[in-house]
Amino acid sequence: MISLNRSSFLNNKSISGSCSPFLGRHRGLVPSAPSSLKIVAAVSSDRDLNGSVVMESTLKALRDGASVVEMDAKTAVAGGVQDVYGEDTATEDQLVTPWALSVASGYTLLRDPHHNKGLAFTDKERDAHYLRGLLPPSVVSQELQVKKMMHIIRQYQVPIQRYMAMMDLQERNEKLFYKLLIDHVEEMLPIVYTPTVGEACQKYGSIFSRPQGLYISLKEKGRILEVLRNWPEKNIQVIVVTDGERILGLGDLGCHGMGIPVGKLSLYTALGGVRPSACLPVTIDVGTNNEKLLNDEFYIGLRQRRATGQEYAELLHEFMTAVKQNYGEKVLIQFEDFANHNAFDLLAKYGTTHLVFNDDIQGTASVVLAGLIAALKLVGGTLADQRFLFLGAGEAGTGIAELIALEMSKQTNMPLEETRKNIWLVDSKGLIVSSRRESLQHFKKPWAHEHEPIKTLLEAVNDIKPTVLIGTSGVGRTFTREVVEAIASFNEKPVILSLSNPTSQSECTAEEAYTWSKGRAIFASGSPFPPVEYEGKVYVPGQANNAYIFPGLGLGLLMSGAIRVHDDMLLAASQALASQVTQDDFDNGRIYPPFTNIRKISAHIAAKVAAKAYELGLASRLPQPRDLLHCAESSMYSPSYRSYR
Numbered sequence: 036m037i038s039l040n041r042s043s044f045l046n047n048k049s050i051s052g053s054c055s056p057f058l059g060r061h062r063g064l065v066p067s068a069p070s071s072l073k074i075v076a077a078v079s080s081d082r083d084l085n086g087s088v089v090m091e092s093t094l095k096a097l098r099d100g101a102s103v104v105e106m107d108a109k110t111a112v113a114g115g116v117q118d119v120y121g122e123d124t125a126t127e128d129q130l131v132t133p134w135a136l137s138v139a140s141g142y143t144l145l146r147d148p149h150h151n152k153g154l155a156f157t158d159k160e161r162d163a164h165y166l167r168g169l170l171p172p173s174v175v176s177q178e179l180q181v182k183k184m185m186h187i188i189r190q191y192q193v194p195i196q197r198y199m200a201m202m203d204l205q206e207r208n209e210k211l212f213y214k215l216l217i218d219h220v221e222e223m224l225p226i227v228y229t230p231t232v233g234e235a236c237q238k239y240g241s242i243f244s245r246p247q248g249l250y251i252s253l254k255e256k257g258r259i260l261e262v263l264r265n266w267p268e269k270n271i272q273v274i275v276v277t278d279g280e281r282i283l284g285l286g287d288l289g290c291h292g293m294g295i296p297v298g299k300l301s302l303y304t305a306l307g308g309v310r311p312s313a314c315l316p317v318t319i320d321v322g323t324n325n326e327k328l329l330n331d332e333f334y335i336g337l338r339q340r341r342a343t344g345q346e347y348a349e350l351l352h353e354f355m356t357a358v359k360q361n362y363g364e365k366v367l368i369q370f371e372d373f374a375n376h377n378a379f380d381l382l383a384k385y386g387t388t389h390l391v392f393n394d395d396i397q398g399t400a401s402v403v404l405a406g407l408i409a410a411l412k413l414v415g416g417t418l419a420d421q422r423f424l425f426l427g428a429g430e431a432g433t434g435i436a437e438l439i440a441l442e443m444s445k446q447t448n449m450p451l452e453e454t455r456k457n458i459w460l461v462d463s464k465g466l467i468v469s470s471r472r473e474s475l476q477h478f479k480k481p482w483a484h485e486h487e488p489i490k491t492l493l494e495a496v497n498d499i500k501p502t503v504l505i506g507t508s509g510v511g512r513t514f515t516r517e518v519v520e521a522i523a524s525f526n527e528k529p530v531i532l533s534l535s536n537p538t539s540q541s542e543c544t545a546e547e548a549y550t551w552s553k554g555r556a557i558f559a560s561g562s563p564f565p566p567v568e569y570e571g572k573v574y575v576p577g578q579a580n581n582a583y584i585f586p587g588l589g590l591g592l593l594m595s596g597a598i599r600v601h602d603d604m605l606l607a608a609s610q611a612l613a614s615q616v617t618q619d620d621f622d623n624g625r626i627y628p629p630f631t632n633i634r635k636i637s638a639h640i641a642a643k644v645a646a647k648a649y650e651l652g653l654a655s656r657l658p659q660p661r662d663l664l665h666c667a668e669s670s671m672y673s674p675s676y677r678s679y680r
């Protein structure tokens with residue numbers, strides 16, 4: 036188990052001393068990503084996730100006792116050298132990070148979450164890796180470890196304790212963490228993701244034990260590239276970044292927003308099969324305007340009010356530039372939970388130069404469109420036959436509205452300006468209408484239709500008479516009984532989506548939607564609700580959450596080597612997700628498939644997204660694989676333990 040660390044350098048200069056000469060002695064056989072190195076060290080490995088092949092010759096050389104080196108496909112074919120540490124390219128006056136390679140064994144191996152197997156180390160491995168006596172004699176299977184962990188986690192009554200137990204496991208034994216998450220996805224998702232991750236962010240300072248992810252604060256201005264180089268993994272493929280200003284529907288949580296990128300990336304691995312070492316969670320700390328946090332002795336971020344304007348823009352620009360410089364053109368950057376006054380601008384600014392997407396605007400749009408396409412099977416008619424009303428006209432609301440309008444336009448050949456007229460949005464000041472145009476933020480302007488001003492949602496429902504009601508306000512219990520009864524009074528099957536997270540912010544509960552509509556609502560929510568029994572029938576609400584989309588979308592982008600995200604990819608992802616809803620789901624009133632099949636679903640989404648990337652000429656991984664679905668499925672990370680020689 037070859038791991039890369041700086042402590043070995045600090046403890047033993049001769050090890051690091053061997054790094055540079057080592058490079059010199061083995062031109063073409065350079066140390067590259069530690070993740071690949073780990074795989075090289077495992078006897079059975081021949082391919083790492085997302086395609087890079089570990090050369091059989093390297094494996095053979097290792098078996099034959101050659102030095103511990105890695106040769107990736109690129110290096111072997113071109114004979115070139117990937118200077119992942121920046122050491123070769125650094126001039127004499129530039130500082131370099133003294134990364135060193137070492138083989139983890141004994142106590143260090145047990146403390147290395149990437150390689151630790153706990154009691155699952157075999158007797159042979161215990162002998163080979165100096166583990167004798169460091170573990171009790173029993174040898175158990177990974178399945179038994181999963182069973183035991185589930186037993187422990189289920190004993191915790193409080194969700195945050197379950198969250199902490201999961202985070203602890205992730206820090207201790209990564210493969211076991213992912214096996215648990217994958218094998219028990221329906222049960223574990225609400226723990227590592229919404230709603231519990233919301234509570235975890237609110238309490239992040241108090242529960243903080245070991246840091247996860249990379250913190251980039253104003254203190255690091257001018258040194259972000261250096262900071263990126265402190266991260267131990269070098270082959271990063273996906274970054275989820277937040278500045279913590281709009282964490283779920285919980286507002287500005289500053290640096291405590293880190294729980295979100297960490298959680299989202301664990302889903303990239305568990306749901307989308309992207310290997311964990313390729314994932315980098317980042318929190319940009321520009322301060323917080325949350326007074327409670329500023330006065331909280333356990334707050335872990337900068338104690339200052341948020342930087343804005345040029346100072347903010349410069350830090351973000353330095354980050355975006357450094358990411359590209361360090362990880363190349365094709366690293367995927369997912370913007371997450373930024374406030375809308377930055378989110379739209381960042382997406383517009385970097386959408387043309389980087390592989391970026393905003394999950395709250397685009398991922399959410401794609402998942403909701405998928406649900407609506409599926410819902411049409413229950414409601415009847417086409418998308419263009421529907422009238423949509425949103426509560427909330429921010430990132431999620433206008434993002435969804437725009438994608439629906441785009442899909443309608445494609446289906447009907449009507450101009451976008453026309454299809455938008457089927458869609459109405461209410462914000463905190465009431466219905467968005469033309470008389471408000473001048474004072475509206477730019478992303479609301481396309482929705483300012485001709486209409487008398489309306490102040491309340493109930494009035495808007497009664498006036499617009501929507502067939503579909505979508506909550507993206509971040510404010511709980513805003514779909515009141517009157518609102519639900521009103522929409523149910525003129526729709527046989529009203530579609531009601533309460534998208535706001537976490538559960539406390541949901542516009543209504545599943546029980547309220549079914550009861551107040553007398554069992555006629557087609558309901559889905561951002562955070563999960565349990566099944567509801569109403570007048571003897573059981574209704575199973577779906578979860579309209581971007582977690583259905585971003586892991587598969589990301590995998591498709593990586594697989595194809597896409598260089599940009601295109602709206603047609605979001606539409607392709609929606610169609611792929613909608614096609615996975617079965618008759619059995621419909622019979623239960625669901626417009627989304629269960630998360631139990633999510634890896635299969637993500638593979639389908641990835642294949643369609645990748646196909647679209649090739650079709651649009653945005654794919655760089657050539658030639659196009661013949662069977663993209665097989666390619667997606669076979670490249671997924673496996674949480675099963677590997678054998679160590």
Ligand SMILES: NC(=O)C1=CN([C@@H]2O[C@H](COP(=O)(O)OP(=O)(O)OC[C@H]3O[C@@H](n4cnc5c(N)ncnc54)[C@H](OP(=O)(O)O)[C@@H]3O)[C@@H](O)[C@H]2O)C=CC1
Pocket residue numbers: 281282283284285374375394395396399402426427428429430431432461462463464506507508509510513534535536537540560561562579580581582
């Ligand atoms: N299910 C999912 O997958 C996703 C869910 N979400 C959830 O959606 C919610 C909103 O996120 P996002 O769009 O990014 O947030 P934004 O802050 O961008 O938008 C919120 C919108 O809600 C409006 N609003 C706030 N309070 C009220 C109110 N009392 N009545 C009417 N409108 C109100 C705001 O009005 P104004 O503009 O006037 O201030 C604004 O237009 C969050 O809870 C988030 O968790 C987000 C992404 C994905």
Ligand SMILES: CC(=O)C(=O)O
Pocket residue numbers: 229282283284372394395535536561580581582
């Ligand atoms: C799900 C999500 O991305 C959000 O609530 O912000």
Ligand SMILES: [Mg+2]
Pocket residue numbers: 283371372394395
């Ligand atoms: Mg989000």
